[in-house]
Amino acid sequence: MYGGIEAGGTKWVCAIGDGPDDLHELATIPTTTPAETLGAAASFFQRNGKIAGIGIGSFGPIDYARGSITTTPKPGWANTDVVGALRAALDVPVAFDTDVNAAALGEQRWGAAVGLETFSYVTVGTGIGGGGMANGRLMHGLLHPEFGHMRIPHDRARDRFEGVCPYHGDCFEGLASGGAISARWGKDPEELAADEVWDLEAEYLALGLLNVIAVLSPQLIILGGGVMKEPTLLGRVSTRVVELAAGYFEIPNIVPPALGDRAGVVGALELARSNGAS
Amino acid sequence: MYGGIEAGGTKWVCAIGDGPDDLHELATIPTTTPAETLGAAASFFQRNGKIAGIGIGSFGPIDYARGSITTTPKPGWANTDVVGALRAALDVPVAFDTDVNAAALGEQRWGAAVGLETFSYVTVGTGIGGGGMANGRLMHGLLHPEFGHMRIPHDRARDRFEGVCPYHGDCFEGLASGGAISARWGKDPEELAADEVWDLEAEYLALGLLNVIAVLSPQLIILGGGVMKEPTLLGRVSTRVVELAAGYFEIPNIVPPALGDRAGVVGALELARSNGAS
Numbered sequence: 001m002y003g004g005i006e007a008g009g010t011k012w013v014c015a016i017g018d019g020p021d022d023l024h025e026l027a028t029i030p031t032t033t034p035a036e037t038l039g040a041a042a043s044f045f046q047r048n049g050k051i052a053g054i055g056i057g058s059f060g061p062i063d064y065a066r067g068s069i070t071t072t073p074k075p076g077w078a079n080t081d082v083v084g085a086l087r088a089a090l091d092v093p094v095a096f097d098t099d100v101n102a103a104a105l106g107e108q109r110w111g112a113a114v115g116l117e118t119f120s121y122v123t124v125g126t127g128i129g130g131g132g133m134a135n136g137r138l139m140h141g142l143l144h145p146e147f148g149h150m151r152i153p154h155d156r157a158r159d160r161f162e163g164v165c166p167y168h169g170d171c172f173e174g175l176a177s178g179g180a181i182s183a184r185w186g187k188d189p190e191e192l193a194a195d196e197v198w199d200l201e202a203e204y205l206a207l208g209l210l211n212v213i214a215v216l217s218p219q220l221i222i223l224g225g226g227v228m229k230e231p232t233l234l235g236r237v238s239t240r241v242v243e244l245a246a247g248y249f250e251i252p253n254i255v256p257p258a259l260g261d262r263a264g265v266v267g268a269l270e271l272a273r274s275n276g277a278s
Numbered sequence: 279m280y281g282g283i284e285a286g287g288t289k290w291v292c293a294i295g296d297g298p299d300d301l302h303e304l305a306t307i308p309t310t311t312p313a314e315t316l317g318a319a320a321s322f323f324q325r326n327g328k329i330a331g332i333g334i335g336s337f338g339p340i341d342y343a344r345g346s347i348t349t350t351p352k353p354g355w356a357n358t359d360v361v362g363a364l365r366a367a368l369d370v371p372v373a374f375d376t377d378v379n380a381a382a383l384g385e386q387r388w389g390a391a392v393g394l395e396t397f398s399y400v401t402v403g404t405g406i407g408g409g410g411m412a413n414g415r416l417m418h419g420l421l422h423p424e425f426g427h428m429r430i431p432h433d434r435a436r437d438r439f440e441g442v443c444p445y446h447g448d449c450f451e452g453l454a455s456g457g458a459i460s461a462r463w464g465k466d467p468e469e470l471a472a473d474e475v476w477d478l479e480a481e482y483l484a485l486g487l488l489n490v491i492a493v494l495s496p497q498l499i500i501l502g503g504g505v506m507k508e509p510t511l512l513g514r515v516s517t518r519v520v521e522l523a524a525g526y527f528e529i530p531n532i533v534p535p536a537l538g539d540r541a542g543v544v545g546a547l548e549l550a551r552s553n554g555a556s
Binding site for chain 2 (some may be wrong): 117145153168211214218250
């Protein structure tokens, strides 16, 4: 039995189990201070019996090798040693990666990407995150992927909105995240139904995915996150990617996560189980 | 002793040897028809004694698994079975990859990327190509990387040029390739010296590299090709990448290929040597 944590900026979801059909305990902890949040997570696992190890899919940016959250603007959380704190409290091996890589690992073990070696996972929520596998292992390099901060074309005649990224203004996340949709239209994404809104969103998502395809040539793209709950959006994006590719690229399938909202925490369990192997 | 072929759209460079300091025979064959070019390459290797295998770094797009060039617009070359033809003529194992991946492999074995697992190689010549390694193996997925066909911001107030890509107009290659420079300014890149020319070129190259960094997080970027012979360009690009990143990303070093113009053919030798291992 393993422990998994989906460590988000607003809440931490903790679970014990062996996979998507075997989640024995599940708890949600609000993300407050590092000491309080890490302490509550440690207590949860201490209360719930013996585990062989813990996997954590974390908000970022992270230092994968050191096991810490690095330069996040989230107050109090910059340079937080997550792995060290939990290892000290629980005395078990702790595996650590980005939230998106953990979800990608879950999808490769149990979901939409079984058997694939090179695929991408993109989440469109308050921000935009990206990760996945290349050549059968989770994507790491100098740091880790940050799909949200690509630069994409911004047609200001069609969309005068300046973008919400505090670093880059109108980067991919700045134009296409849930935060950008709310700021541009003055409403939350789930309250918006106009073609104008979702065609523009599909345009930006398609441009971003096209760049992922050009750089990585993934066998599959998994596209999740809260913004993708708009039922027409996946179809609009898929159509627009094909149009933009103009016959030059072979386009991979673009699908929702098979594990749905559980991909993150289930992926964290798999991260614990495969610790060091992926 | 191995054979290596850098199979380009205008010439094929063939070599026999063991590495950059051990190139015994070198021949250049003009790229005419597939039958003539493949025949001349086979004859070269037949004339020059026993080899243990051949590696080919080819212009593309290619089907890596089938050993063929696929949808190239180059007359006569679409759907050419390169590997089958050479294997039949020479009866040795034949390894096949893109020209850029072969050059990347050479740089990892003998050049700028020794010891690295995740790095990118970008060539800016008549077109723009991209490849490299992810997690210690050459980049393959559904097909192979096509960095040149990313979409990047195009500020038409600064640059009214429409781009030269027959598929996408103003994609990365459409705006920043040597072909684009010649078409925009009416002169070959080597005849142009104005800041206006090279600052604009650096802007586009920096945007493209920033997207590679956002998607892959490479430990190093090797930037080669004929356009990079402009002596001020690498510095301009490096500066602009840092500015555009705005402190959000850690930026990898951006360096020229250590093997220079030989990276392609030397990489093809290494492709032969490591056939199946990478």
